[in-house]
Amino acid sequence: MNYVERKSSSMKSRLLARSILFLAGAIFLHGCSSSEKEPTPLVSVQVTPAKRGPIELEISSDAVVYPLQQAILTPKITSTIAKFYVQRGSRVKQGQVLARLENQDLTGAAEKSKGEFEQAEASYATTTGASLPQQIQKAELDAHAAKLAFDAQQKVYDARKQLYEQGALPRRDFDLADVALAQARSANEQAQKQLADLHRIGEQQTLKSAGGQLSAAKGNFLNAQAQLSYSEIRSPIDGVVTDRPQYQGELATANQPLLTVMNTSKLIAKAHISQTEAVLLKVGNKAEIELPGLDEPIQAKVTLVSPALDPGSTTIEIWVEPTKPNPALKPGMNARVNVIAKSEEDALVVPASAVYKSEEAGDFVMLAGADKKAHLTKVKIGIKNKELAQIESGVKENDSVITVGGYALPDGTQIKIEATPAPEPEKGAGAADDKGGKDDEKSGAESKPAKGPSKGKE
Numbered sequence: 001m002n003y004v005e006r007k008s009s010s011m012k013s014r015l016l017a018r019s020i021l022f023l024a025g026a027i028f029l030h031g032c033s034s035s036e037k038e039p040t041p042l043v044s045v046q047v048t049p050a051k052r053g054p055i056e057l058e059i060s061s062d063a064v065v066y067p068l069q070q071a072i073l074t075p076k077i078t079s080t081i082a083k084f085y086v087q088r089g090s091r092v093k094q095g096q097v098l099a100r101l102e103n104q105d106l107t108g109a110a111e112k113s114k115g116e117f118e119q120a121e122a123s124y125a126t127t128t129g130a131s132l133p134q135q136i137q138k139a140e141l142d143a144h145a146a147k148l149a150f151d152a153q154q155k156v157y158d159a160r161k162q163l164y165e166q167g168a169l170p171r172r173d174f175d176l177a178d179v180a181l182a183q184a185r186s187a188n189e190q191a192q193k194q195l196a197d198l199h200r201i202g203e204q205q206t207l208k209s210a211g212g213q214l215s216a217a218k219g220n221f222l223n224a225q226a227q228l229s230y231s232e233i234r235s236p237i238d239g240v241v242t243d244r245p246q247y248q249g250e251l252a253t254a255n256q257p258l259l260t261v262m263n264t265s266k267l268i269a270k271a272h273i274s275q276t277e278a279v280l281l282k283v284g285n286k287a288e289i290e291l292p293g294l295d296e297p298i299q300a301k302v303t304l305v306s307p308a309l310d311p312g313s314t315t316i317e318i319w320v321e322p323t324k325p326n327p328a329l330k331p332g333m334n335a336r337v338n339v340i341a342k343s344e345e346d347a348l349v350v351p352a353s354a355v356y357k358s359e360e361a362g363d364f365v366m367l368a369g370a371d372k373k374a375h376l377t378k379v380k381i382g383i384k385n386k387e388l389a390q391i392e393s394g395v396k397e398n399d400s401v402i403t404v405g406g407y408a409l410p411d412g413t414q415i416k417i418e419a420t421p422a423p424e425p426e427k428g429a430g431a432a433d434d435k436g437g438k439d440d441e442k443s444g445a446e447s448k449p450a451k452g453p454s455k456g457k458e
Helices: 003-034 104-166 171-229 429-451
Strands: 043-049 051-073 079-084 097-101 232-234 239-243 259-273 286-290 298-305 316-322 334-351 356-358 362-368 374-378 380-384 388-393 400-404 415-417
Touching: 051 239, 051 316, 051 380, 097 259, 104 171, 259 334, 286 316, 316 334, 334 380, 334 400
Parallel strands: 043 415
Antiparallel strands: 043 400, 051 259, 051 334, 079 097, 097 232, 239 259, 259 316, 286 298, 286 334, 298 316, 334 388, 356 362, 362 374, 362 400, 380 388
């Protein structure tokens, strides 16, 4: 083949290639123009009907177990421990002597004050029964004698005055009678005043003085007895001795713990909850106490909701007490309390995971309509817990609520309802774990969005 023929063959090949490309483009453009509309998306979902049943609002919190009654006994005096009458774990009664401190000096002081008190009692009796009446009797006799002397002198004065006026008596004798009358009058007035004062003031002050001495002696005696009683350490409650940090012969210091007694027959779990949760609780609410290692929770009830806020933690303290004693409960244990704040026996409920929330719609659920579309439906929520939510309005009984696949699903989306897989019986821990792993792999694409953060999920 010469040069001209080769050049002609090459040009024909290029023209054929261009024709093929043009034809393919035309076919592609024709196919695109014939399918201007994309097919409607179809989303697979699972639904459950709204049903009536019981629902409870539960408030949970960590707690610490305390005895309802506890006494930390501290001596009021500093003295050597003479004897302990109990050991740790001993059961004691109210008023029982648990320990005795050395008290010989206190015993002597008490005996001395007792003698002084008895002496003051005798003195008071003597004053009120003998001394005072004698003083009054003497004053009465003195007053009577002074009155008689005054009357006699008055008669002498009158007689001499008459004689003097008649000129039968010298002036000097009349003046002497006048002076004697004045002296008798003064003595009489003084005697009468002394008697009156003794009746009015002397008796009162004498009794007051004697009574004051008696009271002072009695106070000293009672104080000595009290000091002596401080050497005996008594239990103020029924309970069990839970702590005894010292030994016999050691020095017990005033106001330092010597014994601890707890009444373990009544224990409570103390918990602190937020203000918003506390307003829902009241005394008498049913509760449970969960202990680590205990299979079944202990049934209990709320016995106290603190009327004041704890300024340190801005929480409210509540007490939860078992309905009957449980030997597994010990003071100082860590526990968890679950309190039923609200409950409804016949409420319209749906799974809590099926309820969503947004700024525009508020609380809402996605319903599967008869037109095979998802419909956003606003609802009013009542009680809500981890599993269920009470629907007060917006949904009717037996409405099909989308439970899987409804998260971020647009209103009016075409849906395909899939049957909810029935739970298989457990064949052991390993089998259950394997099954759970497979289920997670199959439904991971649908379940992950429901757990992820979004402004549409409540």
